[in-house]
Amino acid sequence: RIDGKRLWDSLMAMAEIGATPKGGVKRLTLTEVDREGRDRFRQWCEALGLSVRVDAIGNMFARREGRDPSRLPVLFGSHLDSQPTGGKFDGALGVIAGLEVMRTLNDLNISTEAPLELVNWTDEEGSRFGHSLMGSGTWAGVYDEAKVNALTDVDGVSVGAALDSIGYRGPHPAKPFPVDAYFELHIEQGPILEREGKMVGIVTGAQAQVWYDAVITGQDAHAGTTPPSARRDALVAAARVIAHVDALMRARGEDGRGTVGFLQVLPNSCNVVPGEVRFSVEFRHPRTEEIEQLAASFPSEAEKLVSETGCRLQLREKFRFAHQPFDPACVDLVRQAAARLGHDAREIVSGAGHDAVYVARHVPTAMIFTPCKDGLSHNEAESILPEEAEAGCQVLFEAVLARANA
């Protein structure tokens, strides 16, 4: 069995890196704080005798050899980057639990048939550069590596420059290598497991998504002298779009998701009618058709709302993906492990995007969820219990072992 206390201690040690006063974590991807987290992770892996390699987009793979040199590796892990006001467990749980799997195998002197690889994906959150699942998406060929390198944060720093500045642009190509299966443990980040008193979520797939970048252009003007008829206020136009995104979400009931999470006003001065507003829009739904329908109708609806105010809208679709089902055989290994361990479990569709979604395009994939307090995530108050972390880690251990020795 895995060591629940050791798992928890390492989670807390990782949470010290980028710890915020309110008890959360700010470990934005490819920052100095992220580098610290990555260095710590690398030391921990090397102390176990794992060999760590880094690919061109900064994804880190820590390998433990198997008995059978002809077998493909079983891959597992998650991400160590966080939101600006993130929690201690979103991502870190899957990586540190993977480490605990490796430690337990070493302790018990277990060698597996297939090799094992533990991964820390770069920039899962998408908060800094605006594309979630960036590292796994680049690895999976969903994103073009050159384009990803050129993406910039609000300060104009590019992904490429950030990779170089923290020394995590590795020599290995950021593309799929042969892998037998991928498992990812993650907190649910939603309320379902907690509400139903389930210890384990058997994730059968992830919901469909579409993300946009929006720029509204109006005209900077003096707030005191410019009469209503002469205004082209980009923020008034943006307010209409924000309200519409919210309405489109609510029209889809409790399964609907529609969010404007990022917004920047220019010149952002109290007595200047805003001349430009830049913001993000994203929609999600378990059913692909709903996202296809939104992707077909939202751009022209938003365009109409904005042009009625005399402003112009540029809307760029950043990415869109369908509902991603996971591999039935891998999902079954999770189901069996949870049953064997006697955990109350249920099937669940992931509301969040996960690296597993892109990996699943190339590799048989499954995920394991554990509950989190009040379903709260992307929030410094994000919280889980040590026994929940332990249960999830033990399920991961058993699923990985079963696959590697099959």
Next chain:
Amino acid sequence: RIDGKRLWDSLMAMAEIGATPKGGVKRLTLTEVDREGRDRFRQWCEALGLSVRVDAIGNMFARREGRDPSRLPVLFGSHLDSQPTGGKFDGALGVIAGLEVMRTLNDLNISTEAPLELVNWTDEEGSRFGHSLMGSGTWAGVYDEAKVNALTDVDGVSVGAALDSIGYRGPHPAKPFPVDAYFELHIEQGPILEREGKMVGIVTGAQAQVWYDAVITGQDAHAGTTPPSARRDALVAAARVIAHVDALMRARGEDGRGTVGFLQVLPNSCNVVPGEVRFSVEFRHPRTEEIEQLAASFPSEAEKLVSETGCRLQLREKFRFAHQPFDPACVDLVRQAAARLGHDAREIVSGAGHDAVYVARHVPTAMIFTPCKDGLSHNEAESILPEEAEAGCQVLFEAVLARANA
């Protein structure tokens, strides 16, 4: 007569300090760029033999002695700070024209009965620290000096620290000293003079205003997992308030003004439901009663709109002032000068706030407006003609001279 070419050349020289690629100026108050502008102004004044003194809030006064030591000084000037995407003339015209008045008097060896003082007020724009007319407001006792020193910009730098860092916290008290009259030349920043083909605006007063700081608190949450019913989205709530401010403005017709010019989202990440939004709200109207009515009803209306979304609103009134009439005798000196010079002129109420508004609480005051292209201001494309600058400056010269020799 004043020298129109010299006036224009000095305006262009000042416009080089903080020049932006789009032809505007970014000379935010109490920055290094502002210091450069102040230093240049001081050199110009000292080259004329004027003695320059600086008060505790950074207001600069350049004095030219009169013949009669018992007479109070006639004060004139404006401000050298700008908006983040400001124009070359908003503020600078009044200061540089004042300099041209001094230069012309020196050239012509004219001595006046009363002393003359040319002023550059600190932080007229209010863009950096959120309070417009900060320097004149502190001088006039409208703002408490200690509180003003503690105001901070978005980076947390206080007014006090900024004053010290550019070396412009002067030894003189920031409070009213005896002054005979105050004249301020400024571009209109609105479309009225241009539309009617008038060269000079005889400003009879300034409109009433009320400004607020607003903070909406919701809850950071994961955009993919948080169902509509569990959301407290501070940006959706802010969008409702923005739309309401716009509607309240439009309900008052072409005299209405209502603007949200500054807005900041936290944590500002594309896949996080915003937990906090901070923004500015301001209303203006020529009639004090309209502003009083808005100040009575807007807070509770906004509160209702926000609480319906499950969020909380904190609204703080930053300042409110009534329509400020200017001094009839001073206004008459402007009227007479414009007539004598044969300019097409009209009376006008100022849409913008000006340092003259607070000075007028203590000193007989009048203002002179000149037209600006398309009525555009607080915009890098702000533009005036050399002959408009010259006409305004000549009116200022005559009004000041008439008062100083009366």
